[in-house]
Amino acid sequence: MAGKNPWGNTGKGDEPGDDGAGDSPDGERGLGGGGESGGDGGKGSGGGPRNPWLPGGGEPGKRRSASIEDIFKSRGPEGPRRAGGGGGSGGPTFRLPERPGGKSWVPVIIGGAALVWVAVTSVHFVQPGEQAVVTWLGGKYSHSLDSGTNFTAPWPLQMVEKENVTQVRLEEVPGTNTEKLILTGDQNLVDLSYLIRWNISDLALYKYQLGDPRNALLEIGEAAMRAAVAKQKLDEVLTGEGRAEVEQDVRAAMQARLDAYRSGISVQGIEINKVDPPSRVEEAFKDVSSAQQDADAAINRARAVAQQLLARAQGDASEFNDIYEEYKLAPEVTRRRLYYETMEQILSKTDKTIVESGNVMPYLPLPEIKQRAKAQPARPQGE
Numbered sequence: 001m002a003g004k005n006p007w008g009n010t011g012k013g014d015e016p017g018d019d020g021a022g023d024s025p026d027g028e029r030g031l032g033g034g035g036e037s038g039g040d041g042g043k044g045s046g047g048g049p050r051n052p053w054l055p056g057g058g059e060p061g062k063r064r065s066a067s068i069e070d071i072f073k074s075r076g077p078e079g080p081r082r083a084g085g086g087g088g089s090g091g092p093t094f095r096l097p098e099r100p101g102g103k104s105w106v107p108v109i110i111g112g113a114a115l116v117w118v119a120v121t122s123v124h125f126v127q128p129g130e131q132a133v134v135t136w137l138g139g140k141y142s143h144s145l146d147s148g149t150n151f152t153a154p155w156p157l158q159m160v161e162k163e164n165v166t167q168v169r170l171e172e173v174p175g176t177n178t179e180k181l182i183l184t185g186d187q188n189l190v191d192l193s194y195l196i197r198w199n200i201s202d203l204a205l206y207k208y209q210l211g212d213p214r215n216a217l218l219e220i221g222e223a224a225m226r227a228a229v230a231k232q233k234l235d236e237v238l239t240g241e242g243r244a245e246v247e248q249d250v251r252a253a254m255q256a257r258l259d260a261y262r263s264g265i266s267v268q269g270i271e272i273n274k275v276d277p278p279s280r281v282e283e284a285f286k287d288v289s290s291a292q293q294d295a296d297a298a299i300n301r302a303r304a305v306a307q308q309l310l311a312r313a314q315g316d317a318s319e320f321n322d323i324y325e326e327y328k329l330a331p332e333v334t335r336r337r338l339y340y341e342t343m344e345q346i347l348s349k350t351d352k353t354i355v356e357s358g359n360v361m362p363y364l365p366l367p368e369i370k371q372r373a374k375a376q377p378a379r380p381q382g383e
Contacts, residue, residue, distance in 0.1 A: 117154060118154045121154040121155035122151055122152055122153065122154045123149065123150075123151060124145065124149070124150045124151070124152060124160050124162075125148075125149055126145050126146065126147045126148060126149075126150060126162060127147060127162075129147070129164055129165065129166035129167070130147060130162050130163065130164050130165065131145065131146065131147075131162070131163060131165045131200075131203040132144065132145035132150070132160050132161060132162045132163070132203070133145070133160070133161050133203055133204050133207060133208075134152050134158050134159070134160055135158065135159050135161070136157070136158060137156060137157065137158075137159070138156070138159045141204065141208055142158060144203060144204050161207070163200060163203050163206075163207075164200075165199060165201070165203055166199060167199060168197050168198070168199050168268055169197070169198055169199060170195060170196070170197060171195070171196040171198070171214070171217065171221070172193070172196075172273075173193065173194055173195070173196065173218060173221060173222065173225075174193060178193075179191050179278070179279065180192060180193060181278055182225065182226055182229045182230075183226070183229070183230060184229055184230065184232060184233060184234045184237055185229075185230055185231055185232055185233050186233045186234055188234040189277075189278050190229070190234065190237055190238065190275055190276065190277060190278075191275070191276045191277065191278055192225070192229065192237075192272065192274065192275050192276075193272075193273045193274045194221075194225060194250075194270060194272045194273060195270070195271040195273055196217065196218075196221050196254075196267065196270060197267070197268040197269045197270075197271070198217060198265055198266060198267050198268055199265075199266055199268060200265065200266070201264055201265060201266040202264035203264065204264070205262050205263060205264030206263065206264035206265060207264075209261070209262050209263060210261065210263050213263055213264070213265060216258075216261065216263060217254075217258070217263075217265055220254050220257045220258060221250070221254055221270075223257075224249070224250045224253035224254045224257070225246075225250050225270075227249075227253065228245075228246045228249040228250045228253070229246060231249075232245070232246060237275055238275055238277075238289075240275075243272050243275070246272065247269070247270045247272060250270045251267050251269060251270045254267045254270075255267045323338075351367045
């Protein structure tokens with residue numbers, strides 16, 4: 001047993017030409033031969049078995065050590081694969097099902113995705129009140145789209161931008177808590193704020209004709225407002241008498257200038273929100289306004305009195321005409337009636353009483369008697 005090969009080989013290690021190699025269980029030639037277990041551990045010619053796990057040192061028939069390629073050969077994203085599955089391939093692998101005839105489904109899937117992409121990015125639904133512009137690769141303008149269903153080249157060859165062109169937009173000038181002084185025709189300053197209502201009339205011109213359409217709108221509006229206010233006086237602007245004319249002039253001037261620039265903007269209206277004196281002289285303006293209101297009130301009262309006097313004079317004249325007509329019909333009766341009415345009106349205001357009779361004193365001191373009666377204290381009841 002001392003000279004027997006541990007892999008089942010019966011050869012002797014001390015025979016010439018016999019290297020003790022036999023068939024090993026893993027299909028390689030076994031390491032055998034003579035040699036003793038002492039010595040140099042596998043190079044002697046004794047009869048003991050060699051250590052199968054020692055490196056062979058490049059000698060034929062010896063077991064070699066594992067290299068780094070052998071260690072990571074069967075490793076993958078899932079970790080080390082176990083041997084024995086799939087015919088020793090190192091682990092299961094994923095494969096797409098094949099079409100009839102053994103062809104792959106990959107071209108079909110790619111073609112279907114491309115068709116869906118073309119259908120989604122080539123059909124555009126533009127709502128009523130909207131417009132859209134089409135550009136090549138997002139840069140060069142191609143054409144415009146109206147409301148409805150429209151077709152273009154797929155993205156990114158042609159890109160579509162939609163915009164609501166019927167929506168009325170508001171621009172407040174000069175904004176909240178901001179003072180804008182404008183010179184009037186009589187060389188006075190007013191703090192004026194106004195509102196611009198506008199919408200888009202042509203989307204292509206609005207997007208590509210001017211660099212900043214909104215800023216151009218504000219600048220044109222300010223220039224038109226200053227020109228219109230310069231034609232009005234301060235009182236007309238403050239009291240509101242000239243506001244309607246200013247608003248109409250500003251809108252017409254703005255639209256003419258915007259059309260000349262081909263801006264694609266339509267001005268719907270101008271509305272003046274506030275007209276106040278400058279903050280530095282606001283108190284003085286209030287005093288002047290108060291004095292003006294007092295003067296207007298006095299003028300109104302004088303006009304009311306004049307109208308009353310005029311109405312009374314007209315009434316007296318009409319009454320005189322009526323009396324004259326009666327006088328022409330019966331002069332004596334009318335004359336006596338006028339005499340009695342006149343004397344009654346005059347004597348009712350005097351404190352003297354005249355009695356025309358021979359048996360009575362011509363004068364009675366009735367006023368003195370009345371005054372004495374008032375001067376005497378009233379007597380209490382029961383005396």
